[in-house]
Amino acid sequence: MTLLGIDTPRVTVSTTYHGVTVTEDYRWLEDATSEETKAWTAAQNAQTRAFLDSRPSYAAVRRRAEEIAKAESVSWGRGSYGLGFEGPRRAGAAYVVLRHEPPKQQPVLVALADLDDVSGARVVVDPNSIDETGVTTIDWFVPSPDGELVAVSLSSHGSEEGTLHLYSIASGEAVDISIPRVQGGTAGGSLAWAGDSSGFWYTRGPAPGERRPEDLAFFQEVWHHALGEPLDRDRCDQPGPLADPRIVEHFLEASSDGRWVMDRTQKGDGGEWQVFVRPQDGGHWWQVADISDRCIWAVFGRDALYLLSRARSPRGEVLRLALSHGATVAETECVVSAAEITIEGLAATESRLWLLDVDGGPSGLRVCDPDGANLTGVDVPPVCAIESLGTLDAREVVYAIESFTRPRVWWRAADGAQPQPTALADMTPFDLSRYEVRREFATSADGAQVPMTLVTAPGARRDGSAAALLTGYGGFGVSLKPRFDLTRLLWLEQDGVLAVANLRGGGEYGEEWHRTGRLTAKQHVFDDFAACARRLIDLGVTSTERLAIIGGSNGGLLMGATLTQHPELARAVVALVPVMDMLRAELHPNGTFVAEELGTVQDPEQFEALLAYSPYHNVRDGIAYPATLLTGGEFDPRVDAYHPKKMAARLQAATAASQPILLRIESGGHGIGSPLDETITKLTDTYTFIFDQLGIGYRPA
Numbered sequence: 274m275t276l277l278g279i280d281t282p283r284v285t286v287s288t289t290y291h292g293v294t295v296t297e298d299y300r301w302l303e304d305a306t307s308e309e310t311k312a313w314t315a316a317q318n319a320q321t322r323a324f325l326d327s328r329p330s331y332a333a334v335r336r337r338a339e340e341i342a343k344a345e346s347v348s349w350g351r352g353s354y355g356l357g358f359e360g361p362r363r364a365g366a367a368y369v370v371l372r373h374e375p376p377k378q379q380p381v382l383v384a385l386a387d388l389d390d391v392s393g394a395r396v397v398v399d400p401n402s403i404d405e406t407g408v409t410t411i412d413w414f415v416p417s418p419d420g421e422l423v424a425v426s427l428s429s430h431g432s433e434e435g436t437l438h439l440y441s442i443a444s445g446e447a448v449d450i451s452i453p454r455v456q457g458g459t460a461g462g463s464l465a466w467a468g469d470s471s472g473f474w475y476t477r478g479p480a481p482g483e484r485r486p487e488d489l490a491f492f493q494e495v496w497h498h499a500l501g502e503p504l505d506r507d508r509c510d511q512p513g514p515l516a517d518p519r520i521v522e523h524f525l526e527a528s529s530d531g532r533w534v535m536d537r538t539q540k541g542d543g544g545e546w547q548v549f550v551r552p553q554d555g556g557h558w559w560q561v562a563d564i565s566d567r568c569i570w571a572v573f574g575r576d577a578l579y580l581l582s583r584a585r586s587p588r589g590e591v592l593r594l595a596l597s598h599g600a601t602v603a604e605t606e607c608v609v610s611a612a613e614i615t616i617e618g619l620a621a622t623e624s625r626l627w628l629l630d631v632d633g634g635p636s637g638l639r640v641c642d643p644d645g646a647n648l649t650g651v652d653v654p655p656v657c658a659i660e661s662l663g664t665l666d667a668r669e670v671v672y673a674i675e676s677f678t679r680p681r682v683w684w685r686a687a688d689g690a691q692p693q694p695t696a697l698a699d700m701t702p703f704d705l706s707r708y709e710v711r712r713e714f715a716t717s718a719d720g721a722q723v724p725m726t727l728v729t730a731p732g733a734r735r736d737g738s739a740a741a742l743l744t745g746y747g748g749f750g751v752s753l754k755p756r757f758d759l760t761r762l763l764w765l766e767q768d769g770v771l772a773v774a775n776l777r778g779g780g781e782y783g784e785e786w787h788r789t790g791r792l793t794a795k796q797h798v799f800d801d802f803a804a805c806a807r808r809l810i811d812l813g814v815t816s817t818e819r820l821a822i823i824g825g826s827n828g829g830l831l832m833g834a835t836l837t838q839h840p841e842l843a844r845a846v847v848a849l850v851p852v853m854d855m856l857r858a859e860l861h862p863n864g865t866f867v868a869e870e871l872g873t874v875q876d877p878e879q880f881e882a883l884l885a886y887s888p889y890h891n892v893r894d895g896i897a898y899p900a901t902l903l904t905g906g907e908f909d910p911r912v913d914a915y916h917p918k919k920m921a922a923r924l925q926a927a928t929a930a931s932q933p934i935l936l937r938i939e940s941g942g943h944g945i946g947s948p949l950d951e952t953i954t955k956l957t958d959t960y961t962f963i964f965d966q967l968g969i970g971y972r973p974a
Contacts (some may be wrong), residue, residue, distance in 0.1 A: 279316050281922045282309075288856070291877045295856060295890065299922045303857075303915040305907060310918075317921065317936040321902075321958075324933060328961050330971035334763065335957045337974060341703065341759055342953050343376040349697040350661065350673060350683060360661040360671050360683060361388060361697060364442055365420015368665075369397060370697065371411065378407030378948040382414055382425065384442050388671075388685060388695040397445045398425050398438075410946030412456045413463070416442065417470040418531065422449075422500075424464050424473060426456045431942020433458035433910050437475060450504055454478040458910020458943070459863045460493040460522040467553055468531015472499040474510060476523045490862035490910075491519045495536060512549035512558035516540040520866050527553070528573040529667045533596060535578070537571055540564065543869025544750045544787065550578065552598065561594065562602040567784070568592075574621030574643060575667065579608075581619055586611030587784035591619060591626065591645070608645035615783040617752065620662045620670045624688045627670050629662045631752050633712075633724040633782060634775040638662075638672070640686075651692060654679065656710050656726065658754035671695075675757040677728050677771075678705040701759055707731060708765055710755070715808035718800040721777065721789075725805050726755065727814070728771040735813035740769045740967045741820050743806055743843075747776030747798035748827040749870050750787040763960050766974050770814055774805040776831075792872045793882040799834040806835075806842050818844050821963045825849035826912060826943065827867075833888025833920060836899060845932075845966035846901045847959055850912045850943050853920040855887035856880075861913045889916075892923045900932035900966040902959065906941040914938055932966070 283298035304310055325331055350360045350370050361370035368388055373380040382398040385391060400409045412426035412435040423442050426435035435456025439449045456462030457478050464475040477496045479489055497510045515521050517540050524537040536549045536558070548562040548571050562568040562580060569589075570581035578594045580602065592605035609616070609628065614637065618629040621643065628648075630637035636659035641648035653659060654676055662672040668688045675681035680699035686692035708728050715723045725743075733739060742764055746753050753773055761771055775781040778790025778798045790798040806822065809815050820843045824832045829851020836846045856874055858864040872879035884890060892898075903921050905914035921936035928934060937958060941947060947955070964971050 279313070279320060279925075281313065281926065283926075290856070290874050290880050290884075293880075293884070295884065297890070297919075298926075299919045302918045302922060303913075305914060314918065314936075314938050317918075318938055321935040321937045324935060325958050325961050328965045330964050330969075331957065331961045333971055333973050334961050334964065335953070337763060338760070338953045338956045338960070340974075341762055342949060342956070344702050346375060346699070346701040346759075348373045348681065348699040350681070360663060360673060361385070361665070361695075362414070362416050363420075363665045364416035364423065365418070367420055367442070369414065369416050369423055369442065371414075375949055377401050378950065379410050379946070382411060382423065388683070388697060391696045397423060397442055398440050400427065403427070404429065407948035407950065408941075408946075412946070415464045415466060415473075417466050417473075418468055419470040421470060424466075424475075426462055428456060428946065430908055430940070431906055431944070431946055432908050433942060433945060435462055437464070449500055452477070452498065452504060452507075454480065457490065457493070459490050459866055460520075463523060463525045465525035465527040465534050468527065470500075472497060474525050474534055476525070488519070491865070493521055493523055495523055495525065510558075512536050512538070512551070512560070514560070516545065516547060516564055520869070522866070526573070529664065533573065535571060535573065541866040541869030542749055543791070544569065544784075545869065548580065548602075550596070556598060559599050559601075561600065566602045568602060569784075570618055572619055572621050572664075574626070575623045577621075577643070579619060579621050579626065580605065581616055583784045587786075587788075588612065588614065589616035589783065591616065591628070593643070608643070609641065609648065615780070617780065618662055620664050622664060622668050622670060622688050624668075625670075627662060627686075629659055629672075631754070631781055634726060634752060634754055634773070636660075636754060656712070656755050658756055660754070675699075676755045677710050677726070677757065678708050680757045699757070703759055703762055705757070705759070705762065705765070709733070713808060713812065715774075715801070715804040717797065717804045719797070721797070721801065723774065723776060723801040723804055724781070725772050725774040725808070728761075728765065728773075730765065730768050733768070733770060733814075737810070737813050737816040737819070739815050739819065740767070740969055741772055741809055741815035742769055742963065743772040743774060743802075743809065743820065743822045744824055744828065745774035745776045745802050745805070745831055746824065746828040747774075747778035747790055747801065747831055749778070749867075750780040750784070752780045760956050763956065764963075767964070767969055767972060769969075770809075772805065772809055772814075774802055776801040776805075791870050793878055795871065795882060796886060798831060799838060799886065802831055802835055803839050803842060806839075817842065819967055821845040821847065821967055823847040823849070823959070823963075825851070827852065829853075829912070829917075830855075830888065834886050834891075836901060837888050837891040837893075838886070840896050840898050843899055845963055846899050847904075847962065848901065848917065848920075849904050849959075850906060850909055851888075851903065851917055851920070852912050853887075853916040854889040855883040856890065858916070863911045864913075889920050889923055892920075892927045894927045895929045896927065897930035898924055898928040898932070898934070899930070900934075900962075902935045902937065902962045904937045904939070904955070906939055906943060908941060909943045911943040935962070
């Protein structure tokens with residue numbers, strides 16, 4: 274059922290998998306270049322725009338979103354890419370770090386003489402000046418050890434297709450050459466400098482003509498560039514043997530003493546890792562750990578490599594390997610044994626080993642000697658997130674702490690000294706500290722206890738009258754931690770309850786928690802989420818008519834599965850850049866990578882599981898589906914826009930309810946690197962839709 278009567282043609286096609294014939298009507302929407310698809314998408318966008326713009330609260334929500342997002346504020350070390358280490362990096366005697374100051378559209382890279390004094394911050398790379406349209410962003414950056422240069426990957430329009438540029442840290446001028454295809458939306462990208470700053474190892478995707486057209490998004494390689502040399506003199510320096518060269522993802526790191534380079538390679542996105550090391554002064558790569566060793570993380574220490582292994586315990590133990598050419602995980606010693614707490618990451622300095630823990634979502638931090646002795650906890654706030662634990666140099670670590678109600682602050686700790694906050698503290702004129710945070714548990718269908726965190730106004734009633742917004746992710750070993758997100762104020766100041774579910778498939782309780790929510794066990798994730806929704810109702814926090822659910826990417830898949838399996842559970846659903854057709858997802862380049870986590874139709878058992886929950890294939894005619902807003906990006910390298918398009922068409926044709934099924938497709942990507950103005954529009958549309966459907970009479974702040 275549509276609002277304006279958009280005519281969506283049905284073109285029936287069938288595909289047979291393992292003797293099972295699957296029929297669908299909207300495969301034609303997969304061709305984004307056809308005039309029919311373009312016209313249909315434009316009509317859907319116009320319908321959505323007309324609906325949202327006509328809501329009584331739209332203008333007021335837009336004003337408030339702009340007030341919040343464009344307020345005089347500053348945030349440090351939180352880039353647009355949002356993956357991996359995001360913190361300050363030492364550049365010789367100085368530091369470089371990302372700084373975002375609205376109303377600038379994108380974060381800028383600045384240089385600091387001291388982490389305890391930001392008054393002298395100097396801009397090195399400003400994407401807003403490079404591209405005044407605001408669609409160019411910094412993917413990642415790595416300074417040279419001597420502090421002269423910084424390597425920066427820049428991409429545009431949400432494509433995540435990064436080109437490497439070298440800038441002088443002193444002058445901000447571009448130097449040497451630029452290198453294309455160092456970063457992509459499938460395999461990402463990284464770089465490691467030589468200890469003498471004479472060159473670097475970097476990731477590189479194939480150029481047209483080097484591979485078949487259908488393979489250009491695959492087969493990432495490691496190359497080496499010597500400063501001052503032309504690009505055609507660069508050489509491939511690929512480690513091996515790789516578990517699957519087609520879907521390999523390389524994560525490069527150099528030791529602080531300039532002796533070694535490490536490549537942690539992941540087979541697709543399923544959490545299966547290999548570790549390779551090579552000397553910088555000649556020689557070749559050798560394999561330290563294979564997939565069966567389950568070493569999910571590795572860092573350099575003094576004359577040693579520390580590996581976080583889950584081979585003997587799903588919650589992890591730390592192994593130490595004395596570094597010499599050819600040394601492997603078989604020669605390691607265990608320095609920190611597994612415990613009840615899950616070890617999520619680690620960092621090593623000359624005389625300390627730092628352990629980042631996760632316990633159902635919130636973080637913890639421990640420190641010990643390099644041999645694991647004197648293991649003690651570090652004081653951190655309750656229900657907080659600790660992120661980007663890493664080394665500044667051989668003797669000092671840095672990490673960020675934030676919570677649902679407290680902004681991010683970067684801390685540093687030198688060997689033998691107590692951790693101290695730096696001047697890199699996010700500043701905002703808005704205060705969320707009055708909101709209350711508490712933990713609850715829901716019982717899933719198989720009895721598993723699933724944690725979730727509730728953020729509420731003080732003294733919130735439990736009579737079922739409150740509006741609640743429930744979110745989750747549940748995949749790829751990703752832990753949903755207590756993040757400070759100022760845009761949530763749009764919801765909280767309307768007395769809405771925010772609930773964040775820590776579902777299986779994530780890493781909140783280690784590898785067992787992850788593996789019981791992936792491949793053929795994915796249904797556990799959806800059961801966990803439904804249990805959390807029911808728990809909110811049973812607690813008297815909210816009611817079905819006052820409940821909205823929201824999730825993006827893999828969390829968007831979660832929204833699709835929830836609305837098809839439990840259409841009665843929530844009043845409104847927002848699925849952001851979601852995966853919806855599980856049978857054809859792997860035909861898209863990034864879908865091949867994520868098949869390591871979600872499964873493949875090539876495997877009969879996995880096909881059966883995929884078909885059983887695939888949201889698009891489980892929409893039923895004549896069911897009263899909840900109000901739904903689906904979004905997508907035409908240039909999304911991670912989730913093709915045909916997923917929300919096909920799902921919107923199917924839901925609009927099938928639903929027996931009068932609630933709207935809306936589609937919003939933009940000329941962007943997955944949301945990574947979005948300009949500030951675009952982010953404001955997304956926020957306005959999302960909350961306007963939710964307020965309208967939950968009957969919230971918006972009160973301007």
